[in-house]
Amino acid sequence: xxxxxxxxxxxxxxxxxxxxxxxxxxxxxxxxxxxxxxxxxxxxxxxxxxxxxxxxxxxxxxxxxxxxxxxxxxxxxxxxxxxxxxxxxxxxxxxxxxxxxxxxxxxxxxxxxxxxxxxxxxxxxxxxxxxxxxxxxxxxxxxxxxxxxxxxxxxxxxxxxxxxxxxxxxxxxxxxxxxxxxxxxxxxxxxxxxxxxxxxxxxxxxxxxxxxxxxxxxxxxxxxxxxxxxxxxxxxxxxxxxxxxxxxxxxxxxxxxxxxxxxxxxxxxxxxxxxxxxxx
Numbered sequence: 482x483x484x485x486x487x488x489x490x491x492x493x494x495x496x497x498x499x500x501x502x503x504x505x506x507x508x509x510x511x512x513x514x515x516x517x518x519x520x521x522x523x524x525x526x527x528x529x530x531x532x533x534x535x536x537x538x539x540x541x542x543x544x545x546x547x548x549x550x551x552x553x554x555x556x557x558x559x560x561x562x563x564x565x566x567x568x569x570x571x572x573x574x575x576x577x578x579x580x581x582x583x584x585x586x587x588x589x590x591x592x593x594x595x596x597x598x599x600x601x602x603x604x605x606x607x608x609x610x611x612x613x614x615x616x617x618x619x620x621x622x623x624x625x626x627x628x629x630x631x632x633x634x635x636x637x638x639x640x641x642x643x644x645x646x647x648x649x650x651x652x653x654x655x656x657x658x659x660x661x662x663x664x665x666x667x668x669x670x671x672x673x674x675x676x677x678x679x680x681x682x683x684x685x686x687x688x689x690x691x692x693x694x695x696x697x698x699x700x701x702x703x704x705x706x707x708x709x710x711x712x713x714x715x716x717x718x719x720x721x722x723x724x725x726x727x728x729x730x731x732x733x734x735x736x737x738x739x740x741x742x743x744x745x746x747x748x749x750x751x752x753x754x755x756x757x758x759x760x761x
Contacts, residue, residue, distance in 0.1 A: 514634075514660065514679055515600040516567035517593040525595050532574035539588070539619075541611040545604070547588045548595025549612065552577025554584035558752050559622045561612060561648075562587035565633030565655075569594065572632070579735065580748070581758040584620070588612050590638075602637075602679035609642040625649050628748060631656060633705065633730070636713075637681035643690050650693040650751035652744065654734050655702060657709045658684040658716070666706075687716035694720040695747040697740055699728025721747065 520528070525548065529536045535551040550573040560583060562573055573587040590608050591598030598604060616622050627648040631639030636656025643651060657663055661680040694717045698710025707724065714722035723743045725734065734740045749757050 514566055515592065517589075517600070518567075518569055520594040522595060528571065532571065534574050534577065537586075537615075539611050539615045541591070541598075541604075541607040543604075543607060545591050545598040545607070546596065547591065547608055547611055549586060549588040549615075550574070552585040554580070554582045556584060556620075556622075557582075557626065558754075559584045559586065559616055559620070559627045560748075561585075561616060561627060561629050563609065563629065563631040563635030563638045564590075565635055568632060568635065576630075579741075579760045581761050583748075583757075584622075586612065586616065586620075602641075602681055605638050606641040609638050610645065613642055613646050626752065628652065628751060630654065632734075633657075634660075634681070637683050640681075640683040640686040640690070643692070644686055648692060650695070650747065651690070652747065653694060653696045653710075653713065655698055655705060655710070655730055656683070656713065657681065657705045658687075658712050662709070663705065683713065684716055687713055688718065690717050690719075692719070693747070693751050695743065696720050696722045697725065697734050697743075698722075699725045699730065699732060699734070701727055702730045704730040 526536065529550055535553060537549045537551055539547050539549065541547060550570045552573050560576060560580065562576060562585060564570060564572060564587060570587040570589050573585050577585045588608060589596040590600055591604045592600035616627060617624060624647050628650045629639045629642065629648050630652040632654040633656055636653040639651055639653070659680055659682045661677055661682060664677060696710055696714040696717070698707050700707050710724065711722065714720045723740060725737055725740060728737065735744060745757050
């Protein structure tokens, strides 16, 4: 084989390998991004009963039926929780115990436990709009009495909703500036901007968020590096940033006393309350 033939072979093999990697990344992205838990309706019903929350079901605008939990309060203030890509609405119960008297609701995104459909960024935006309509129309809460809280991927979902809804405030917990940037850092050799179906470009939406924001991020987060939280806080026009030393992505943020104090102070202020009841 001549030198020219060898070079042609190397070029063809390299191109084929590159295209194969790009194809695998494109095909696997939904599996890599969305990690729904697999509880059956019966299991979810038992969990809801054991944790003292009410189940509800609402339709998204495209007809997909969504499953949710409601921790009942007095009906005066509401926290809407958006869970992460491997998270669960069971956090609704925990948050309800932390905020006695405050209503807390959350949904399983489409394709997650109890809900119909397949997850996608576009679909999760519709899910967020559905739970907002449920909160303001069916439950009758005024936007000024609602706070959004998004954890990890849930922060990206909250950013979508904030382009169309105006609550009292929003809490971002360990979330990203974009999935696109995370993917590029992991695969700098691939054209991720062209391959991604769910880029979640929160950095484009953050400067348009007009409501007060509280941003938490752990200094030792290996999944979503702390730089994302720092930059997100700078992009948001009215943000308070709390960095948690030696804190990882899977550590529960509100177990930290300093985070719990900042969270409660933020909620009390945006809701215009003199105080919040102590956790049960």
